[in-house]
Amino acid sequence: MYAYDQYDQAMVDARVEEFRDQARRRLEGKLTEDQFKPLRLMNGLYLQLHAYMLRVAIPYGTLNSLQMRALADIAEKYDRGYGHFTTRQNIQYNWIKLEDAADILADLAKVEMHAIQTSGNCIRNISSDHFAGATADEVVDPRPYAELLRQWSSFHPEFSYLPRKFKIAVIASEKDRAAMRLHDIGINIVQNDTGELGAAFYVGGGMGRTPMIAPCINAFVPLDHFVTYAEACLRVYNRYGRRDNKYKARIKILVHELGAEEYTRQVEEEFAQLLDQGIEPPLAELERIRTFFEDPPFDGDADAEIDRSDPDFAVWVDRNTVPHKQPGYVSAVISLKPVGGIPGDATAEQMRLMADLAKDYSFDECRVMHTQNIVLPHVRKADLHALWTALEDAGLGSPNLDTVEDIIACPGLDYCSLANARSIPVAQKISERFAANGKTGTLGELKLKISGCINACGHHHAGHIGILGVDRKGVENYQLLLGGSEAEDVSLAKITGPGFDENGIVDAVETVTSVYERERQDGERFVDTYRRIGMNPFKEALYG
Amino acid sequence: MADTLRYRDDEPVDHPAVTVDAFLDQSNASAVRIEPGDDARALVPHLERLALVEVNFPAFGDGRGYSSARILREAGFEGELRAVGDVLVDQLAYMRRCGFDAFEPDEQFDMDDVKAAFERWPEVYQSAADSRTPIWTKRHA
Ligand code: SF4
Numbered sequence: 001m002y003a004y005d006q007y008d009q010a011m012v013d014a015r016v017e018e019f020r021d022q023a024r025r026r027l028e029g030k031l032t033e034d035q036f037k038p039l040r041l042m043n044g045l046y047l048q049l050h051a052y053m054l055r056v057a058i059p060y061g062t063l064n065s066l067q068m069r070a071l072a073d074i075a076e077k078y079d080r081g082y083g084h085f086t087t088r089q090n091i092q093y094n095w096i097k098l099e100d101a102a103d104i105l106a107d108l109a110k111v112e113m114h115a116i117q118t119s120g121n122c123i124r125n126i127s128s129d130h131f132a133g134a135t136a137d138e139v140v141d142p143r144p145y146a147e148l149l150r151q152w153s154s155f156h157p158e159f160s161y162l163p164r165k166f167k168i169a170v171i172a173s174e175k176d177r178a179a180m181r182l183h184d185i186g187i188n189i190v191q192n193d194t195g196e197l198g199a200a201f202y203v204g205g206g207m208g209r210t211p212m213i214a215p216c217i218n219a220f221v222p223l224d225h226f227v228t229y230a231e232a233c234l235r236v237y238n239r240y241g242r243r244d245n246k247y248k249a250r251i252k253i254l255v256h257e258l259g260a261e262e263y264t265r266q267v268e269e270e271f272a273q274l275l276d277q278g279i280e281p282p283l284a285e286l287e288r289i290r291t292f293f294e295d296p297p298f299d300g301d302a303d304a305e306i307d308r309s310d311p312d313f314a315v316w317v318d319r320n321t322v323p324h325k326q327p328g329y330v331s332a333v334i335s336l337k338p339v340g341g342i343p344g345d346a347t348a349e350q351m352r353l354m355a356d357l358a359k360d361y362s363f364d365e366c367r368v369m370h371t372q373n374i375v376l377p378h379v380r381k382a383d384l385h386a387l388w389t390a391l392e393d394a395g396l397g398s399p400n401l402d403t404v405e406d407i408i409a410c411p412g413l414d415y416c417s418l419a420n421a422r423s424i425p426v427a428q429k430i431s432e433r434f435a436a437n438g439k440t441g442t443l444g445e446l447k448l449k450i451s452g453c454i455n456a457c458g459h460h461h462a463g464h465i466g467i468l469g470v471d472r473k474g475v476e477n478y479q480l481l482l483g484g485s486e487a488e489d490v491s492l493a494k495i496t497g498p499g500f501d502e503n504g505i506v507d508a509v510e511t512v513t514s515v516y517e518r519e520r521q522d523g524e525r526f527v528d529t530y531r532r533i534g535m536n537p538f539k540e541a542l543y544g
Numbered sequence: 545m546a547d548t549l550r551y552r553d554d555e556p557v558d559h560p561a562v563t564v565d566a567f568l569d570q571s572n573a574s575a576v577r578i579e580p581g582d583d584a585r586a587l588v589p590h591l592e593r594l595a596l597v598e599v600n601f602p603a604f605g606d607g608r609g610y611s612s613a614r615i616l617r618e619a620g621f622e623g624e625l626r627a628v629g630d631v632l633v634d635q636l637a638y639m640r641r642c643g644f645d646a647f648e649p650d651e652q653f654d655m656d657d658v659k660a661a662f663e664r665w666p667e668v669y670q671s672a673a674d675s676r677t678p679i680w681t682k683r684h685a
Contacts, residue, residue, distance in 0.1 A: 007679040010667060011666070011669065022634060035634075038605060151680065155638075155668070157638035157639075157642050158610045161604070274618075288683065288684070
């Protein structure tokens with residue numbers, strides 16, 4: 001994984017001191033709250049319903065055991081003993097005091113971590129494929145490109161007061177595990193006919209109240225123009241993105257209003273201007289970064305067989321492990337979705353255990369998935385039973401990856417000041433319902449996503465089943481959506497009809513899964529059946 | 545209004561800046577003021593005539609002026625580039641990187657804070673309109 005050199009460290013240290021100074025000036029009254037707000041946001045400090053939330057960046061989701069342990073320590077020292085892993089591969093702490101914030105940032109800097117640009121109207125932490133470097137289906141490892149963009153976007157002098165937040169995801173596979181086309185910029189590293197690598201740029205995707213799938217604006221940007229092209233995309237946005245209405249300020253609206261073609265034309269024009277400004281990093285930098293992402297020393301004789309005599313273990317293996325490019329290895333997913341639990345939460349002890357397991361079984365590396373689980377990317381099959389046993393003992397062995405229990409849920413009304421409705425209790429009730437009726441396994445892949453308001457942090461538009469919390473005359477109400485996907489078969493979910501109350505929505509989810517069970521053909525996932533038969537059979541079952 | 549901070553040695557322009565429209569309408573002014581919605585590139589054919597470009601920041605959160613500044617510097621403008629309006633001390637370092645070399649904030653800065661702001665960053669990650677060498681170039685020098 002990437003390791004800081006003296007330059008990276010000096011920059012992060014300088015940022016801690018800058019923030020310490022800003023917090024001091026705020027306390028001395030030299031900065032008004034309005035002036036301080038964007039500064040604290042750019043350091044991940046967000047004011048929620050009950051306290052400050054601190055969002056820590058985990059670039060492209062990758063952590064070593066030392067870092068995971070530091071996250072556990074922060075949870076204990078400054079919060080209530082737990083943290084919440086997010087859909088953008090970060091971690092959030094929900095009970096932070098402003099006075100502690102600079103010290104937390106200093107603790108993070110000691111393990112090459114930070115909270116830089118995890119909030120605010122700037123370029124946010126870059127996300128990537130959680131199976132990068134482990135999966136056989138990638139063209140190359142996308143993380144070096146994400147790291148290059150991390151450097152480029154950190155403290156970017158021109159793009160720190162954008163119209164709105166800006167999220168970038170980088171993948172390098174036909175399989176999209178990072179919701180690439182639902183980002184402000186999605187980048188897919190591809191290979192052309194002559195074997196040369198380049199970047200396909202998708203611009204103007206997003207969720208929120210106006211979900212959009214990003215169009216491809218350039219199918220092949222050569223790598224020696226990579227950063228310059230990104231700069232051109234951002235400059236057009238910074239100059240012409242709407243600033244009159246915060247709900248229309250994301251780049252998706254600009255691209256939509258101009259049309260993808262006109263936006264592309266403007267980007268190309270800007271790119272032509274920028275090309276001779278010498279802003280592209282030397283290609284040697286990409287080479288240098290790549291050396292950090294070389295394969296770990298795999299065991300070439302690793303056993304390809306798994307002893308499946310323990311039936312519970314076999315279920316977990318089938319559900320939570322994913323094929324690996326290296327024979328004898330798998331990627332093993334640690335589910336943070338225990339039945340009845342809070343999706344994405346982990347206690348300090350659990351984090352420490354995951355750190356130990358990453359060290360013992362996965363070359364000292366783990367990754368945060370955008371589905372709010374943790375993956376150990378490189379595990380020998382022979383070690384799986386020991387790994388599973390340790391997870392089971394810690395309540396981390398739920399065999400439910402990509403099932404109806406593997407719910408993405410935003411913090412909702414339990415924490416978030418913008419929420420219309422609670423998300424967490426709904427997620428808890430749904431996972432309890434399906435664990436009790438025993439259908440989780442038989443329903444197969446079913447991506448269920450819940451947002452507590454139209455801002456869509458829980459990605460409800462992209463759920464095979466989506467749930468959106470709304471406020472109906474002061475009462476929490478839930479709309480049901482069907483047919484979304486954030487993967488390579490990207491699509492936006494559609495609302496079924498009138499909403500439901502909290503218990504009603506749990507029943508409604510069960511009802512639509514029954515329609516699927518009745519209608520499904522061989523090998524169809526829920527979303528495939530929905531796409532084949534359409535909305536009507538589901539509506540009939542729901543509303544009669 | 546507070547004093548102007550200037551980081552250049554030439555004499556300041558002694559007449560007020562005109563709007564972009566007035567300037568393009570053939571004025572012989574040598575100072576012009578850009579508003580956030582103005583296209584800085586419209587000035588590019590006339591840079592020779594300009595000694596001062598003021599970039600107005602009516603609200604500090606509106607970052608269009610950063611792009612305006614860089615565009616002018618990229619086009620070779622060597623006159624004074626002054627950020628005016630709701631300019632805050634925590635923005636100075638980035639503004640400097642985008643090519644501003646003068647600041648006329650609505651509210652006076654504390655000069656210790658200004659000094660700290662300019663000394664803050666030991667290095668820079670990316671190229672901009674200043675002459676600082678980015679980290680990725682230093683690594684491979
Ligand atoms: S979707 Fe709404 S309720 Fe949920 S976290 Fe986002 S803003 Fe808050």
